[in-house]
Amino acid sequence: MGDMQKVFPINPVWEGQGTSRIPFWAYTDESLYKRELERFFYQGHWCYVGLEAEIPNPGDFKRTVIGERSVIMVRDADGGINVVENVCAHRGMQFCRERHGNRKEFVCPYHQWNYKLNGDLQGVPFRRGVKQDGKVNGGMPKEFKTEDHGLNKLKVAIRGGVVFASFDHNLPSLEEFLGPTILAYFDRLFNGRKLRILGYNRQRIPGNWKLMQENIKDPYHPGLLHTWFITYGLWRADNKSELKMDEHFRHAAMISTRGNAQARNEVTAGVTSFKETMEINDKRLLDIVPEPWWGGPTAVMMTLFPSVILQQQVNSVSTRHIQPNGTGSFDFVWTHFGFEDDTEEMTNRRLIQANLFGPAGFVSADDGEVIELSQQGFEQKPYHRALAELGGYECENTDHMVTETLIRGMYDYWRKVMGV
């Protein structure tokens, strides 16, 4: 009994240098979570805020978050994009409540402090006081300068129509942040064509935010968890595939090329849920209409650390924004899009294929649920650890999917930055 492990360890330590065994407390510890917000979301990392196509006209804005901090992405009168923090410089109120809209200026409703779209304070009520019976009462001290009381302005980077922002103004360029390998896949998807917004899914997943990154760094599960894939021959263990990371192992791309979906050989024959006789009614859900920009792969899933997943699954393209709110919960916002030059038929195809994704997607519904159940496992015994040893112990790029290398890579980076 004396040797029994404490269920709730005090000052827990990650033993050894490896990352193939991840302590459960990495997903449950409150102070580590605050450190993650600080070091990943608020410093040194470009975080996703949205797509330019969401705010096409001057004055258009979208309210979103970076980590837990509410921000507003807004198109200025001159066409540029600003990102400002949604906290009034006066009494700290989150003054903007609408998700989308159009404004000439921002006004906090509490005391009507009034800001330009770039966050500069324009004026404050009763700055010079109020006249009454020949004298002036109150007002701001004469030293008060509007220039000192603007909204917090974030640094902004835009590439291919995708908008990133950072509270930290001293960070490397977006291109440097992504690194050449990931940047090439980013540019493959966002190659300069104008984007068209098709719609949104939003869901709150009761699990730690890192589990979503891990889910898209884990090619082990799709053929096993998502029986829907197997049933229709969409996912096969012998798909031609590659896993690639940036030099820090924080970002990754899972690249796969679906073979001939009609061929049923021994790879799928052994999977119990594969049903030879079942066919999907609307073939557009599954069949492939290759697009010239693919350059080969039929699916590339990019995980950009910490805030976003960029998806191309056949003809379905979307961004998935990770918005943590506590150790055991995050909001997951999907933006489905297409391209300006899509035919109506292609737009419909993208929309049909979007049925695989989102909170009730034929495929993604499973992911939300396993993340929730994983978190429940972690919380009942934080002293324990998860295993990520498929394919060995190292962090390396591979030309197959039978590995958890990307998860190990992410935790290699996580341990360095977190000092854990």
Place this chain on the structure above:
Amino acid sequence: MSQQWIASCSIDEIPVDDVIGVQVQGREIAFYRVGDDVFATDNICTHGHARLCDGFLEGHEIECPLHQGRFDIRNGKAMCEPLTEDIRSYPIRIEEGRVYIKLG
């Protein structure tokens, strides 16, 4: 009717280098006095809907008390941010100490 000169306040009611608000035929008008000259504009700011008569007159510019936008009282021109819209100004005539205004 509206093309006529309408009698409003007396010039003595407007303090020098200041502004007052007066109802003229149901409309809120701001009367300004700069030396012996009198000017009139609408009283409600085109931006935040505050009363300009609660604001501060600096030479020929009225500064709105709410967000410090400034109009030229001689022609109603919006002089700075956050204003995007001019304010309406009105012709004035003074006869025997009485201010007449043409609302047009």
